[in-house]
Each structure stands twice: as structure tokens, then as C-alpha cells.
Amino acid sequence: MTESAVQTPWRAEGPALACREARTRARRTVKPALTASSLLAICFAIALPAQAADGQKIVTEGNADGAPACFACHGEHGEGQPQLGYPRLAGLDPAYIVHQLQSFAEGTRTDDTMQPIAEALSPDEREAVASFYGSAQAAKAEGEEQANDEVLAAGAMLAERGDWSKQIPGCGQCHGPAGEGVGANFPALAGQSGTYIANQLHAWKDGQRANDPLGLMTGIASKLSDDEIAAASAYYASLPVFATPSEGQKGEGQ
Amino acid sequence: MSEQRPDLQTWAVVVVFIGLAGFVGYTLPRHETFAARESAGETATQPDEAAGGDVPADQETSAEPAGPSVGDPAGGPSAANEDEGFAPPDLADIPDDEFGRMVRLGAEIFRDTQANAPEFVGNSLQCANCHLDAGRLADSAPLWAAYVAYPAYRSKNDHVNTFAERLQGCFRYSMNGTPPPLGDQVLIALQSYSYFLAKGAPTGADMPGRGYPELAEPKNIDRAHGQEVYAQKCALCHGENGEGQTTADGRVVFPPLWGPDSFNWGAGMGSISNAAGFIKANMPLSQGNSLSDQDAWDVAAFVDGHERPQDPRFTGSVEETRKKFHDSAMSLYGIEVDGVTLGENSPPSGPRKTR
Numbered sequence: 257m258t259e260s261a262v263q264t265p266w267r268a269e270g271p272a273l274a275c276r277e278a279r280t281r282a283r284r285t286v287k288p289a290l291t292a293s294s295l296l297a298i299c300f301a302i303a304l305p306a307q308a309a310d311g312q313k314i315v316t317e318g319n320a321d322g323a324p325a326c327f328a329c330h331g332e333h334g335e336g337q338p339q340l341g342y343p344r345l346a347g348l349d350p351a352y353i354v355h356q357l358q359s360f361a362e363g364t365r366t367d368d369t370m371q372p373i374a375e376a377l378s379p380d381e382r383e384a385v386a387s388f389y390g391s392a393q394a395a396k397a398e399g400e401e402q403a404n405d406e407v408l409a410a411g412a413m414l415a416e417r418g419d420w421s422k423q424i425p426g427c428g429q430c431h432g433p434a435g436e437g438v439g440a441n442f443p444a445l446a447g448q449s450g451t452y453i454a455n456q457l458h459a460w461k462d463g464q465r466a467n468d469p470l471g472l473m474t475g476i477a478s479k480l481s482d483d484e485i486a487a488a489s490a491y492y493a494s495l496p497v498f499a500t501p502s503e504g505q506k507g508e509g510q
Numbered sequence: 511m512s513e514q515r516p517d518l519q520t521w522a523v524v525v526v527f528i529g530l531a532g533f534v535g536y537t538l539p540r541h542e543t544f545a546a547r548e549s550a551g552e553t554a555t556q557p558d559e560a561a562g563g564d565v566p567a568d569q570e571t572s573a574e575p576a577g578p579s580v581g582d583p584a585g586g587p588s589a590a591n592e593d594e595g596f597a598p599p600d601l602a603d604i605p606d607d608e609f610g611r612m613v614r615l616g617a618e619i620f621r622d623t624q625a626n627a628p629e630f631v632g633n634s635l636q637c638a639n640c641h642l643d644a645g646r647l648a649d650s651a652p653l654w655a656a657y658v659a660y661p662a663y664r665s666k667n668d669h670v671n672t673f674a675e676r677l678q679g680c681f682r683y684s685m686n687g688t689p690p691p692l693g694d695q696v697l698i699a700l701q702s703y704s705y706f707l708a709k710g711a712p713t714g715a716d717m718p719g720r721g722y723p724e725l726a727e728p729k730n731i732d733r734a735h736g737q738e739v740y741a742q743k744c745a746l747c748h749g750e751n752g753e754g755q756t757t758a759d760g761r762v763v764f765p766p767l768w769g770p771d772s773f774n775w776g777a778g779m780g781s782i783s784n785a786a787g788f789i790k791a792n793m794p795l796s797q798g799n800s801l802s803d804q805d806a807w808d809v810a811a812f813v814d815g816h817e818r819p820q821d822p823r824f825t826g827s828v829e830e831t832r833k834k835f836h837d838s839a840m841s842l843y844g845i846e847v848d849g850v851t852l853g854e855n856s857p858p859s860g861p862r863k864t865r
Contacts (some may be wrong), residue, residue, distance in 0.1 A: 423798060
């Protein structure tokens with residue numbers, strides 16, 4: 257062994273020296289980098305809760321990329337404008353809303369108004385507005401004319417029993433016995449804008465909307481007559497809305 | 511083989527075989543309505559009797575129907591032309607009297623069994639889950655076809671069953687519950703509803719649309735492929751793990767297909783051939799007859815190859831129970847699937863003590 261230096265018991269040579277030098281370099285860069293990134297992470301952690309606020313911000317102000325404020329059509333609490341066919345979003349499953357925004361952007365759901373808006377929202381922003389509306393509580397917006405009893409009865413029949421001569425199940429067999437919706441793929445219909453529901457059924461029938469899983473709604477809508485579309489839409493529009501589940505309330509709400 | 515022509519011994523075997531085949535064919539029961547059924551393009555089985563290997567013997571004992579065959583119920587409002595098959599009366603035609611109230615009760619029990627007969631139910635299912643259109647739909651085990659087929663001998667319990675006893679079986683097996691005692695209002699209501707739907711249907715006739723369609727048996731059944739079919743076509747509604755799907759406040763909308771909340775091992779749907787027929791004709795919901803036969807077989811075997819509550823007839827030994835009640839290629843009870851022998855980890859049959 258060569259003569260040792262004061263600090264180290266042995267002097268590193270060759271590969272050992274290279275290793276030690278690398279470790280020293282690493283120590284000199286990693287430690288400050290770790291410190292810096294820790295500080296940055298703390299800053300992000302403080303900033304992240306603002307994402308929920310971002311959802312509300314986009315809803316009330318729009319975003320920097322030209323997406324207008326959602327509330328202008330969908331209402332500040334997501335109650336929609338039923339007579340104009342702007343759908344109620346309050347209480348809808350957030351994953352469902354996100355899927356619709358993606359579909360608008362991709363073109364699997366055709367809408368001249370929503371397509372540029374959806375394109376102007378980043379994926380994070382879509383999640384944020386969906387989450388905002390998904391947990392929003394809103395009284396049912398009035399303004400749509402209620403259909404007559406005969407039409408409502410026909411709609412109720414379709415909702416509960418369907419029309420099996422055409423292999424059409426009752427709507428409630430997927431959308432819930434009271435139209436309250438099931439999971440991320442079968443949205444709530446109770447208290448939704450009748451104009452909107454009818455527009456969507458026609459859209460599936462006409463091939464303007466093709467984002468339905470397994471093509472279930474395309475198949476069903478294509479078998480519905482215009483009268484049946486009108487009846488089912490009017491029936492669901494006449495129902496009270498459900499309170500948003502996340503608030504712990506059950507049953508028919510506002 | 512070096513010989514060009516078969517020898518005498520081989521000829522003898524062939525002749526005997528042909529003779530036996532002819533003898534068996536000659537002795538098979540003939541049905542008056544067979545021609546009508548063929549022209550309707552369907553062959554109905556009796557899957558509501560068969561469970562895990564029991565060959566339905568009921569068909570052998572039905573008498574020759576004297577009256578008109580299917581599609582021509584004399585004077586009934588449900589009369590439909592022969593091509594369309596039997597049409598049950600509309601619910602609007604239920605009379606407004608004591609009998610009509612019982613019919614309505616039966617319809618309600620059928621539609622929402624959980625709410626209307628909870629004391630007899632042990633899982634999350636409704637009658638209407640597997641008997642579509644509230645028990646009215648042909649090829650979905652309609653009530654009107656079952657009603658006129660009883661009393662009948664069932665090999666499942668080796669004696670002649672009344673329709674009421676048949677309904678008890680639904681609660682015991684498919685609903686994993688306790689059978690209502692004979693004379694209970696639940697049974698009276700369901701019988702009334704079935705009788706109402708069967709208005710004008712001929713008794714003792716095997717009606718087209720009865721039960722689930724019988725698919726030709728495939729050369730082989732591929733559960734792994736069935737898993738793919740399930741993921742693509744079924745999981746959307748019935749869940750990634752067959753657990754079903756509920757509304758936000760817990761109402762079951764899409765029924766569980768296996769696991770502790772589904773039908774138990776004694777149920778007819780646990781027989782792969784029954785499940786395949788049901789699935790082929792009716793699933794995905796609203797897209798009946800869209801799957802190939804093979805896909806239906808494969809996914810049926812996949813679904814039926816999972817654990818579920820125990821067979822109520824469990825003897826204490828899985829092997830013995832299989833031998834007695836599931837001795838068929840159409841049952842995976844007692845068979846090792848994915849490293850586990852089905853039936854060995856089944857939760858006990860019947861309603862759970864705490865619900």
C-alpha cells in the first residue's frame with residue numbers, strides 16, 4: 257500500500273479514483289438539485305388545490321385559449337337552459353362529462369358549438385370542469401313546456417317497459433329505474449332538458465353522434481319512431497332532478 | 511391398414527350400429543307441433559328445468575295436444591298470426607277486480623322482487639333480469655310458455671311438479687333464497703300473473719319461444735376467449751369482475767353474474783348450455799342475436815366458471831354433489847378452473863343472516 261494521506265486511510269487510484277470523483281461530483285450537484293426540487297414540489301403542492309378552483313374559474317370566466325365561460329349556456333350551477341336544449345350538467349358523472357368533451361374534440365360527437373370549446377380545453381381543464389359540475393348542486397331549471405298526459409304516459413311506458421317488439425328495453429333498465437343514472441356510462445336522465453334528450457336521440461339516429469359504448473344508443477335510437485323519441489324525452493324532462501349523490505342526499509331533490 | 515375392404519367383423523359392427531340408430535330414432539317422442547316449431551325456425555328447450563347436467567325428461571311425457579297448435583288461441587285477445595308466435599295480453603287488459611289485483615301484485619313481484627318479496631330472496635337479482643320484458647319475451651323463458659307446461663315430471667327432483675313447486679325452485683336456486691311455502695301469497699300472485707299472460711295458450715303443448723334457444727353444441731369451448739368476449743361486450747354493464755352495477759344509492763340495475771350476490775350453483779343459468787342460449791338470444795341487452803354462437807358458448811363458460819353461492823343440495827362433499835347433481839360437461843361445479851376447484855369456496859346457499 258502506498259503512503260496514505262491524512263484524511264483517507266488509502267489513496268484511490270485508477271477506477272476507484274474515478275468512482276470517488278464521480279461520487280463527489282454527484283454529491284455537489286444532487287444535493288442542491290434535491291433541495292431545489294423539494295422546494296418546487298412544496299410550491300406545487302400549495303398551488304395544486306387551486307385545480308378545483310380552476311374548474312370554477314373556467315366555468316365562470318373561460319380559459320386563456322378561447323374557451324368561453326361554460327355558465328353562459330350551462331348555468332353557474334350546471335342547471336342548463338332546458339328550453340334551448342343546453343343540457344343540465346349538475347350531478348352528472350364526471351367521467352361521463354370528460355368522455356363527451358373528448359368526443360366533441362375528436363368529432364365522434366358532432367356539435368358546432370361544443371367542438372371548438374372542447375378543443376380549447378386541455379385534458380386537465382376538461383377534468384376540472386367535469387369535476388366541478390359533477391359535484392354541483394342545482395335546482396331544476398324551469399322553462400320547458402310540459403307535454404300532455406297522453407304523451408307523458410307513453411313516455412313512462414317506454415321508460416319502464418320499453419318496446420320489445422322492436423327489441424327496445426325500458427330506458428330505466430340501463431339508466432336506472434328512476435332515471436337517476438348508473439355509473440360513468442349511463443347518464444342520469446331525470447329532469448334533463450327534454451329538447452336536449454330528443455336532439456341526442458335524433459343525433460344517434462342520424463349518425464351525428466357515434467360515441468356510445470357498444471353502439472347501444474345508436475341501435476336503440478334507430479328503432480325509435482319520432483313519436484317515441486318525443487314521448488321518452490318529455491317524460492324524463494317532467495321528472496324532478498336527483499340531488500347530487502356526493503352530498504349524501506338520496507332520492508328526489510330540488 | 512393393408513386390407514382394401516372391410517372384413518366381416520367390421521360389417522357386423524356397422525350393421526348393428528345402423529340398426530340401433532334406427533331403433534333409437536323410431537322410439538323418440540313425436541310432437542304434433544314439431545312442424546309448426548320448425549317453420550317458426552326455433553327449437554325451444556326447457557332450460558328452466560335443467561340445472562347442471564339434468565337432462566329434461568319432461569318432454570317425453572307430454573300428451574298429444576288435441577287442439578290447435580301455437581299461434582291460434584281460440585278467441586284470445588293475444589292471438590297473433592302463426593309467423594309471429596304467441597302474444598301475451600297487454601297489462602292494460604288486467605281486469606279491475608280481486609283477481610286483477612293479484613295479477614298486478616305478481617307483475618310487481620316479478621319486476622322488483624327485491625322490494626316485493628324480500629323475505630324469500632337471498633341475492634341481488636330480480637325475476638325480470640333473466641325473463642325479459644317482465645316474463646313476456648319469447649326465447650327469454652317467458653312465463654306464458656312455462657305456465658302451460660305444468661304439472662310435469664322433472665328429473666331435477668325426480669317427481670311430478672306443479673307450477674307452484676316450479677316457482678319455489680326459482681326462489682331456492684336462481685334467487686338463492688328460501689322458497690315461499692305453498693299457498694303463500696307470493697306464489698299465488700306469480701301464478702296469477704303467469705296464468706294471465708298465458709291467456710289462450712294451449713296446455714300441454716311445447717310452445718315456440720319457450721325457455722332459451724338451444725344452440726348446436728360447438729366442437730370446443732374456449733373460456734379464455736370467453737374472457738375476451740366478456741371484457742368487450744359484457745363488462746360495460748355487468749362490471750369488470752361480474753359484480754354488476756348499481757345506481758349511486760345502491761339499487762342494482764345490472765345484475766351480478768357470479769360471486770356471493772348472484773344465482774347459486776343449483777340454478778339453471780349455471781348450466782353452460784342454458785346460459786349460452788340466453789346470452790345468444792338476448793345479450794348485450796338490446797343487441798340480441800348479435801353474438802356468434804361460438805362467442806355465446808365461450809362467454810357462457812367463462813361466466814359459469816366462477817364461484818357463486820353453494821348448491822342448496824350440497825351433500826357436504828363437492829365431489830359427491832357434482833356426481834349427484836352436476837355430472838355433465840355443461841357444469842363446471844367441482845371442476846378445477848384457474849387453479850381452484852369450483853364449489854369448494856362457495857359461500858353458503860340461502861340468504862345471508864346480516865343483510
